[in-house]
Amino acid sequence: MKGIDVFRYSFSAIKLRKLRAALTTLGVIVGIAAIVALLSITQGLQATLTGQLNQGLSANTLIVMPSSGGFGGGGFGGGLGQGASSTGFSLYVNNTAEIATLSPDIEATVAIISRSGYVQTDDFSRVVTFYGVDFERYAQIYPTFRAETGSIPIPPQEDQIVIGTRVNQPGQNGTIFFTPGDAINVSWVNATIIPPVNETYSATVAGVLEKVGGFGIGGPSDTGVYIPIDKVQSFFGTEQCDMIIVTLTNSDNTTITNVSKAIADQFSNQVTVIASTAVLSLLTTVFSTIQLFLGGIAAISLLVAGIGIMNIMIVSLIERTREIGILKALGMKSRSVLAIFLGESVIIGLIGATVGIGLGWGLAVIVAQVLGSGAFSPGVSGNTSGAFAITPLLTPEVLLGALAFGVGVSIIFALYPAWRASKLKPVDALRYE
């Protein structure tokens, strides 16, 4: 029997039981839609985060932090920890010079001190993260550390600061609070003495940064307030820094490995050296796990659909025993009977997977819109609102994978009923009432 005729025959059998076929297909649709929706949302999120990280972390940049500081506590955008690890080890601002001599592949180094605090004027008050950096070196390393209004003062006056665009324009709606030259109070709560005291000094806004978008570890942030490193040290009363950014002359893997090791050795392995490649691969690992987990849950619903298919096929097999007997008596081979039954489930699987992919994608778009409704521009958003504009991503892998999985599950669960149908003996099948 020709393939096309097998297909026609399968289709005529499905058409006979439209409602039943529709319900069976629905099971596949739900399973595939769940898989596609979850995967395209998480992949979209991953792409967004990776893109933002790539902006903030260039491949030839290393970040040196005290070991237990890690990513914990401060997190990506907020203030990083206190700069001291639990073992008592600390990085100091002047360690930059020491690091710079470790390898000829090192291009530049810059220390960063970060603290939480707030800035205020008569009609403005906002919690921010202060970053103490050497403006000149920082601007060299990060091209995004560039003023949109005003300028980055090099060298800066003691009281000059630079603010991120969202500090100046928190609503991102055109209402700006500062123009260069404005006075601003910089405050923090000094908890190193008891009782804690509020310490404040009066600064001048020298410049407002261009929109950075995204975020990176160490890189300029739209919500950051940048203070000259000397001032920060005296104001916060510390020589310790939270991280040291090291840029390399090239981004070869061997360079990254060698320099990372040299730095770690220099500080007796009490520092963590993070390469952007490592961060990205960590991110990839985390997302793979998330996807595996979510995809697995969704896959279970597809398995349930598969059991539904098997159930329907067995019912159909029993109902059509006599028909199978007739087909065999007319000379149909067992493998054609098998193909007819599998054909039915392939049709169900194909329709289910196709509709499911469409539905899943639609769902992902809706969910992304709901999640991203707090953000203002696609792909890029601040990190204070907690909302991300996710652009769901449907990769060809997910698309084809979902299609193959939907059809595959349908086939696998139809195998047993189809096999049983093909093994029926014509005489027995014909006697069946």
Next chain:
Amino acid sequence: MSVQNVPVVEALNVKKTYMLGKVPVEALRGVNLRVEQGDFVSILGPSGSGKSTLLNLIGALDKPTSGTLRIDGVDIGKLNDNQLANLRIHIGFVFQFFNLIPRLNARDNVELPMSISNIGKAERKKRAIELLETVGLKERMNHKPAELSGGQQQRVAIARALANNPKFLLLDEPTGNVDSKTASDVLGLIQKLNKEQHVSIIMVTHDEKLAHQANRIVKVFDGEISADMVS
């Protein structure tokens, strides 16, 4: 042609035993039968005598428990499932209960054996219409079995059995489920096929009168052939 000498059916001491649980039921107890090309044989016998069992074996739907059964010179006991299926394509079988596929219309039912034997769409459509015309049902070709009378369904079944130009036609009580007027119509059709197209006919019946329309009568009793005579 030497093929002329090969009988279409040759049964040598064919036995068929069914197992009903652990109890063996001897449906055929050693049947010897020879049917030549162009024969019209009636198989006559009481209910339960083994007529259908014999016909199923001749139709290659089942294999004998012992003995040799040659169809067109081929020992079916030695064939595997695929070879049996190929053999069935060239045997026209008309069942007692028509056994049409309910969801297919008359034409599609007649086309079915041809699609099984890989005949192209256009050709099988043409032939199906011709066959339905032969059995006088061309106007009803788009009707489903449920929309046809018993006699009409039986004629569709005959058209279907003829689809792949079988050497012989097997009919299991072809008139058992139709009235006597329809029965004689159907029989007329069978006789015409036998005379004009030299299709060998083996027809199971328990109607004496009908059996005598054939040119040979084989009587089956209790799983054995009790008489084999010219009508």
